[in-house]
Amino acid sequence: MNQPSVPADDPANSGGIVRCTICNKATIVSVSDIVGFIRSGWPRCCGYVMTLAPARQANDSGNV
Numbered sequence: 196m197n198q199p200s201v202p203a204d205d206p207a208n209s210g211g212i213v214r215c216t217i218c219n220k221a222t223i224v225s226v227s228d229i230v231g232f233i234r235s236g237w238p239r240c241c242g243y244v245m246t247l248a249p250a251r252q253a254n255d256s257g258n259v
């Protein structure tokens with residue numbers, strides 16, 4: 196059952212994770228962060244553009 200109200204600070208519902216495929220650094224970003232990336236440039240690390248993954252993925256599975 197999905198709740199109609201989404202907490203603004205919950206990255207699982209409002210953003211994602213940008214990850215560097217080189218050093219594996221990951222940063223949680225909000226929707227407004229992503230909007231900023233689109234306007235002014237995607238974040239880079241190790242000389243490459245970081246990839247965006249839904250935060251949900253990191254939160255969802257039970258296997259650790």
Ligand SMILES: [Zn+2]
Binds near residue numbers: 215216241
């Ligand atoms: Zn890196």
